[in-house]
Amino acid sequence: MGLSVTLKKKAGVFSLDVSWEIDNELVVLFGYSGAGKSITLQMIAGLMRPDEGVVRSGEKVLFDSLGGIDVPPQKRSFGYVFQDLALFPHMTVRENIRYGATGTDASECKKIVEEIIGAFRLEAVSNSLPSKLSGGQQQRVAFARALIRKPDVLLLDEPFSALDNPLRLEMGEFLNDVRSTYDIPVVLVTHDIFEAYTMADTIIVYANGRVAQRGTPSEIFNHPANKEVETLINTKRQMTLP
Amino acid sequence: MRLSLQVAAVATAFVFVTGITVAYFLARKDFKGKELLDILFTLPLVLPPTVTGYYLIILFGRNGIVGKIIYQWTGWTIMFTWYAAVLASFVVALPLMIKTARAAIESVDANLINASYTLGRTEFETAVRIILPLAKKGIIAGVVLSFARAMGEFGATLMLAGNLPGKTDTMPLAIYSLAGSGEWSRAHAMVLPLTILSGGFLYLANKYSRRLV
Numbered sequence: 001m002g003l004s005v006t007l008k009k010k011a012g013v014f015s016l017d018v019s020w021e022i023d024n025e026l027v028v029l030f031g032y033s034g035a036g037k038s039i040t041l042q043m044i045a046g047l048m049r050p051d052e053g054v055v056r057s058g059e060k061v062l063f064d065s066l067g068g069i070d071v072p073p074q075k076r077s078f079g080y081v082f083q084d085l086a087l088f089p090h091m092t093v094r095e096n097i098r099y100g101a102t103g104t105d106a107s108e109c110k111k112i113v114e115e116i117i118g119a120f121r122l123e124a125v126s127n128s129l130p131s132k133l134s135g136g137q138q139q140r141v142a143f144a145r146a147l148i149r150k151p152d153v154l155l156l157d158e159p160f161s162a163l164d165n166p167l168r169l170e171m172g173e174f175l176n177d178v179r180s181t182y183d184i185p186v187v188l189v190t191h192d193i194f195e196a197y198t199m200a201d202t203i204i205v206y207a208n209g210r211v212a213q214r215g216t217p218s219e220i221f222n223h224p225a226n227k228e229v230e231t232l233i234n235t236k237r238q239m240t241l242p
Numbered sequence: 243m244r245l246s247l248q249v250a251a252v253a254t255a256f257v258f259v260t261g262i263t264v265a266y267f268l269a270r271k272d273f274k275g276k277e278l279l280d281i282l283f284t285l286p287l288v289l290p291p292t293v294t295g296y297y298l299i300i301l302f303g304r305n306g307i308v309g310k311i312i313y314q315w316t317g318w319t320i321m322f323t324w325y326a327a328v329l330a331s332f333v334v335a336l337p338l339m340i341k342t343a344r345a346a347i348e349s350v351d352a353n354l355i356n357a358s359y360t361l362g363r364t365e366f367e368t369a370v371r372i373i374l375p376l377a378k379k380g381i382i383a384g385v386v387l388s389f390a391r392a393m394g395e396f397g398a399t400l401m402l403a404g405n406l407p408g409k410t411d412t413m414p415l416a417i418y419s420l421a422g423s424g425e426w427s428r429a430h431a432m433v434l435p436l437t438i439l440s441g442g443f444l445y446l447a448n449k450y451s452r453r454l455v
Contacts, residue, residue, distance in 0.1 A: 074362050161365075
């Protein structure tokens with residue numbers, strides 16, 4: 001398993017040029033807004049086309065600009081949780097989750113949908129529209145929908161940013177549960193220092209479209225590789241403290 | 243009245259299918275000549291209906307580019323039939339459908355579409371199950387407007403279908419004849435319901451487009 005990513009993209013004055021490789025671990029892409037974290041996820045998932053690069057999930061090559069390979073997003077096995085969750089507002093919780101169960105026959109589909117609704121404690125709201133749910137419930141629906149196909153990689157684009165602190169702690173534990181069930185690489189984008197510190201196995205620090213440093217949380221926080229990373233950590237730390 | 247409703251209903255059915263397809267491509271795709279295509283479909287909205295009718299004759303008349311071929315094969319021409327009234331109404335009402343449906347489709351959150359793709363759904367599935375249901379209100383508004391426009395079509399219909407009593411004399415054409423021959427009371431009897439009907443349709447269209455999310 002694992003995920004290997006090399007991406008180059010120019011968009012106006014911004015340019016992204018990153019390369020990293022991860023195992024079945026939780027990796028946090030950490031940095032200021034606009035550092036290129038979210039578009040990295042979009043390019044991994046095939047929602048945006050890089051100018052150059054390679055995306056490999058396990059043995060599968062999903063994008064290779066030199067080899068002319070560009071697998072469409074539908075054929076890439078990624079679970080993606082969007083910042084605004086992107087739950088379909090006109091479908092109930094169950095319909096949202098079932099929509100993610102592509103390529104399964106009817107009886108199998110029914111079975112796995114009910115299983116995951118149970119596992120994610122959504123039975124009570126399974127027939128409600130997403131707008132009627134609490135923030136934490138909506139999160140769980142988005143995760144259930146993203147995971148029902150048993151993806152090779154889980155991509156999380158700041159899914160917890162809209163939550164208040166106690167709920168965020170709860171979602172952190174929830175994410176740990178998810179990881180113990182699904183042994184896959186998880187890429188979590190965040191600009192929240194607390195999330196980065198508490199959840200990550202590895203942190204990849206983004207600055208201006210480049211990888212500024214990579215390491216375990218304690219490595220990054222105790223030994224910032226350069227001024228850039230140090231400033232980022234200090235600013236973010238001040239913002240989190242009361 | 244019956245003829246008018248029949249013509250408008252059939253024209254609107256075609257407008258619905260064609261309009262949504264064209265609007266989808268204009269809203270979601272980038273291709274060469276896209277703006278040209280948009281202008282081409284919008285032209286009937288601003289051209290005098292007689293000019294639209296003129297082009298339709300050039301295309302579908304017995305000696306028209308397409309009409310000629312149809313006539314040679316079947317000996318049938320659309321000219322001066324109620325199908326011609328449908329065709330005229332269709333062409334004139336289509337831009338209203340395309341404009342409203344395109345705006346509605348463009349307003350659908352791009353993340354929802356992306357989410358559908360990452361869940362393994364094809365573009366067609368995404369269009370049918372996510373985009374169109376979420377653009378529903380704009381599409382309904384477009385249908386209502388198109389129907390009202392088709393009901394009121396006069397100029398292009400006159401050019402293409404003529405004004406044959408009992409065959410192609412839709413309400414606007416009948417009103418024209420009645421007013422011309424001074425039969426005011428019979429004209430009133432048609433003008434009033436047409437006005438009320440159109441007003442009602444506009445009310446419906448406003449109601450739906452205002453709630454367009």
